[in-house]
Amino acid sequence: MITAVARFRDLVERPAGEVDLGEAALTIAAAAYPDLDVPEWIHVLDRLAVGVDDLAGLRARLFADLGLRGDADAYYDPDNSFLQRVLQRRRGIPISLSVITMEVGRRAGLQVDGVGMPGHFVVFVPAEEVYLDPFGGGTVLDPERMESLFRLATGxxxxxxxxxxxxxxxxxxxxxxRMLANLRALYRASGAASDLEWVLRMRLLLPNVSAAQIAGLGEALAAQGRLTEGATELERYAERHSEQAAGLAAAARALRARLN
Structure with a gap:
C-alpha cells in the first residue's frame, strides 16, 4: 500500500496551480490516521457543495447548516489541522477551516483564494471582492475589521x-x-518524534526547504534511536542542497559521533 508520504509526493510534485489542495490536505491527515479513507472524505467535500450556487449559499452551508467555527478552547490540538476531524467535530483552526471553505467553494464553481495574513488565515472571493474569516464563523470582513484582525493577530x-x-x-x-509548519511546532513541543518525522518528510517535498527543516528530520530520527539513518538522510540532502551542504554534513557527523 502506498504510504501517505509517497502519495503526498505524487500530489505536490505538480505545479502549484494543479495541486488538488483538498486531497493533499487529507493526505496529511492520513499520515496521522493510517486507516483514513481519503476518497470517502473527498466525497464529503463533494456533497457539501451540492446545491450551493453563490457565496451566500456557501456561507449558509458551512457556517450555519454545518456549524463550522474556530476552536478557541483547544486551539493547539493537532486534530484541528486534520480535515476529516474538523468536519467531524465542526471545529478547527483558521487554515483548516479556510481549506474546507476553498474546496467546497471550488466544487460549487466559486473561486475562493487563501490569504496568508501574518498570524491568521482568511479567504478572499474575487467575484464579490469579499474577505471571509472562517475561524470567525464565516464573518464578512470589511477593511476596518481586516485591520483590527491583523493587529490582534500580530500585536x-x-x-x-x-x-x-x-x-x-x-x-x-x-x-x-503552513499546515505542516503548524504540526511541526505542535509535535516538537510534545516530543512526538515519530509524528514529527512524517511531518518533516512531507515538508521536505515542498518548495523553499530550509537547513533547519532538513536538520530537524535528522534529529527526529535520532530521537527514535535511528542515529545512522538520521545521519544518512542529512548526507543525502547535503548532496542535493549545495548551499547548505557544509552545515548538513556537520550535523550528520554530530549524529554519527553519538553512536560512539
Missing amino acids: AGAEVAFGPEFLPVVTAHEILS
Whole structure:
C-alpha cells in the first residue's frame, strides 16, 4: 500500500496551480490516521457543495447548516489541522477551516483564494471582492475589521501601517507548507518524534526547504534511536542542497559521533 508520504509526493510534485489542495490536505491527515479513507472524505467535500450556487449559499452551508467555527478552547490540538476531524467535530483552526471553505467553494464553481495574513488565515472571493474569516464563523470582513484582525493577530501597533502587502493570496504549496509548519511546532513541543518525522518528510517535498527543516528530520530520527539513518538522510540532502551542504554534513557527523 502506498504510504501517505509517497502519495503526498505524487500530489505536490505538480505545479502549484494543479495541486488538488483538498486531497493533499487529507493526505496529511492520513499520515496521522493510517486507516483514513481519503476518497470517502473527498466525497464529503463533494456533497457539501451540492446545491450551493453563490457565496451566500456557501456561507449558509458551512457556517450555519454545518456549524463550522474556530476552536478557541483547544486551539493547539493537532486534530484541528486534520480535515476529516474538523468536519467531524465542526471545529478547527483558521487554515483548516479556510481549506474546507476553498474546496467546497471550488466544487460549487466559486473561486475562493487563501490569504496568508501574518498570524491568521482568511479567504478572499474575487467575484464579490469579499474577505471571509472562517475561524470567525464565516464573518464578512470589511477593511476596518481586516485591520483590527491583523493587529490582534500580530500585536502590531499604530506605527505599523496596514496595507495589501499583509494580505497575500497564497498557493496550494504555501498553504500545505503552513499546515505542516503548524504540526511541526505542535509535535516538537510534545516530543512526538515519530509524528514529527512524517511531518518533516512531507515538508521536505515542498518548495523553499530550509537547513533547519532538513536538520530537524535528522534529529527526529535520532530521537527514535535511528542515529545512522538520521545521519544518512542529512548526507543525502547535503548532496542535493549545495548551499547548505557544509552545515548538513556537520550535523550528520554530530549524529554519527553519538553512536560512539
